[in-house]
Amino acid sequence: MTLQAHHIACVRGGRTLFSNIDLAVAPGEALWVAGANGSGKSSLLRILCGLTPPAAGTVHWRGRDIATSREDYHRDLFYCGHAPGLKDDLPAWRNLDVARRIAGQSGGIDDARRALALFGLEHALHLPCAILSQGQRKRVALARLALAPRPALLILDEPFSALDTGSIAALHSLLDQHLDEGGSIVYTTHQDLALSAGRLHRLDLGGQS
Numbered sequence: 001m002t003l004q005a006h007h008i009a010c011v012r013g014g015r016t017l018f019s020n021i022d023l024a025v026a027p028g029e030a031l032w033v034a035g036a037n038g039s040g041k042s043s044l045l046r047i048l049c050g051l052t053p054p055a056a057g058t059v060h061w062r063g064r065d066i067a068t069s070r071e072d073y074h075r076d077l078f079y080c081g082h083a084p085g086l087k088d089d090l091p092a093w094r095n096l097d098v099a100r101r102i103a104g105q106s107g108g109i110d111d112a113r114r115a116l117a118l119f120g121l122e123h124a125l126h127l128p129c130a131i132l133s134q135g136q137r138k139r140v141a142l143a144r145l146a147l148a149p150r151p152a153l154l155i156l157d158e159p160f161s162a163l164d165t166g167s168i169a170a171l172h173s174l175l176d177q178h179l180d181e182g183g184s185i186v187y188t189t190h191q192d193l194a195l196s197a198g199r200l201h202r203l204d205l206g207g208q209s
């Protein structure tokens with residue numbers, strides 16, 4: 001198994017959102033975290049990323065506790081939260097380039113252009129992200145998935161929301177390709193969109209809170 005979580009509990013504002021969550025995601029597998037608004041999907045994803053400590057339980061990546069192997073783990077991880085996490089003052093292509101260089105890879109405008117074009121954003125290459133629409137910003141963030149090498153584990157919070165039909169299709173095809181290549185995905189969606197390739201598991205956090 002690649003990603004494993006044992007007995008995870010999450011407490012928010014003094015309330016236990018969930019407890020005793022066990023999950024495992026192997027290479028080539030996707031886990032769809034489902035549940036009503038407020039059931040704790042984003043909180044679970046942040047715990048799996050190591051951004052929020054769980055109230056109880058452990059998360060292991062490739063056999064190592066992520067609490068003690070944070071840097072190595074984050075090299076293997078791509079996380080896209082509700083907010084796209086872009087640098088507003090930088091043009092779209094530079095946002096892709098900076099993310100790549102931080103990951104220790106070489107970059108360049110040509111690769112960024114190809115990645116943005118996949119999401120119909122070639123025209124936005126030189127535009128600062130601050131002036132892009134919400135959906136366009138999301139597409140810039142997700143275009144990083146089209147740059148090689150892609151991190152082995154993708155954790156995506158509502159990746160399909162705010163995307164137009166063409167971008168949803170582009171993202172679907174990238175995610176299917178990722179699974180075909182032995183990558184792993186954990187994602188949430190409220191849309192009725194299951195990934196078509198690879199082995200898909202579903203974890204339901206339940207009803208409204």
Ligand SMILES: Nc1ncnc2c1ncn2[C@@H]1O[C@H](COP(=O)(O)OP(=O)(O)OP(=O)(O)O)[C@@H](O)[C@H]1O
Pocket residue numbers: 012013017035036037038039040041042043044209
């Ligand atoms: N930092 C925080 N402090 C207190 N409560 C929080 C905090 N973060 C989240 N919560 C609460 O935890 C609950 C779960 O939030 P979370 O964002 O994980 O749910 P979700 O299932 O992703 O919801 P949605 O489908 O609406 O995105 C909510 O009731 C929220 O108000």
